[in-house]
Amino acid sequence: MEKYKVILFDLDGTLSDPKEGITKSVQYALKRMGIDEPNINNLECFIGPPLQVSFAEYYNFDDNQINIAIDLYRERFKEKGMYENELYPNISSLLKTIKEKGLILVVATSKPTVFAEQILKFFNIDQYFELIVGSNLDGTRASKTEIIQYILEKYNEYELNEFIMIGDRKHDIIGANNTGINSIGVTYGYGSVTEINDANPTYIVSSVKGLKDILMGVTNCILSTKSE
Numbered sequence: 001m002e003k004y005k006v007i008l009f010d011l012d013g014t015l016s017d018p019k020e021g022i023t024k025s026v027q028y029a030l031k032r033m034g035i036d037e038p039n040i041n042n043l044e045c046f047i048g049p050p051l052q053v054s055f056a057e058y059y060n061f062d063d064n065q066i067n068i069a070i071d072l073y074r075e076r077f078k079e080k081g082m083y084e085n086e087l088y089p090n091i092s093s094l095l096k097t098i099k100e101k102g103l104i105l106v107v108a109t110s111k112p113t114v115f116a117e118q119i120l121k122f123f124n125i126d127q128y129f130e131l132i133v134g135s136n137l138d139g140t141r142a143s144k145t146e147i148i149q150y151i152l153e154k155y156n157e158y159e160l161n162e163f164i165m166i167g168d169r170k171h172d173i174i175g176a177n178n179t180g181i182n183s184i185g186v187t188y189g190y191g192s193v194t195e196i197n198d199a200n201p202t203y204i205v206s207s208v209k210g211l212k213d214i215l216m217g218v219t220n221c222i223l224s225t226k227s228e
Helices: 019-032 040-046 051-059 063-079 091-100 113-122 144-154 170-179 193-198 208-215
Strands: 006-009 104-112 131-135 163-167 182-186 203-205
Touching (some): 006 144, 040 051, 051 063, 091 104, 104 113, 104 144, 104 170, 113 131, 144 163, 144 170, 163 170, 170 193, 182 193, 193 203, 203 208
Parallel strands (some): 006 104, 006 163, 104 131, 182 203
């Protein structure tokens, strides 16, 4: 097994379950734009990808509408949405364990960095991360490929095989593949097994324990999608 030294974690759907805060903030933005979506379950598709991608893909918004929708989303998200969120069970202990092992932990999220920082601090897990990298508020550096590449350049003293990206959506896996690093797709978040598998991750796990097994060098609970 590879000996990973720099561990990249997605935030939404990987470290925490942000469903209520994200979907209600999207619902709020849509309502302000004249679109009524009473069922927040229909808005789970917004968890993970950049907002500008989701508003374009699911509501066919043009650039101007996207900018308005994101501003409206952030009105509610800054006030309450980011706190309508909860850590997945055993995440804190996982982070503590792998940090004590001497690994470097980094957050790699499409969420704006300023919001990610506040959420990690709210959960008191910011202490485990050496770096938090997200998108910029102006919409730049939003793709996971750009975010991962930025992190690789920050830690250029390490080889690519010493990095691994952990996430619950295809964007996390695609970003890892595009930048030449390994990845773990987690199925307890918001990406389906099919979505994750089709993106070709190095490993797939269904639990936080599965993550720990990989990162601590245990192999018996790992499903590898790549041929030996």
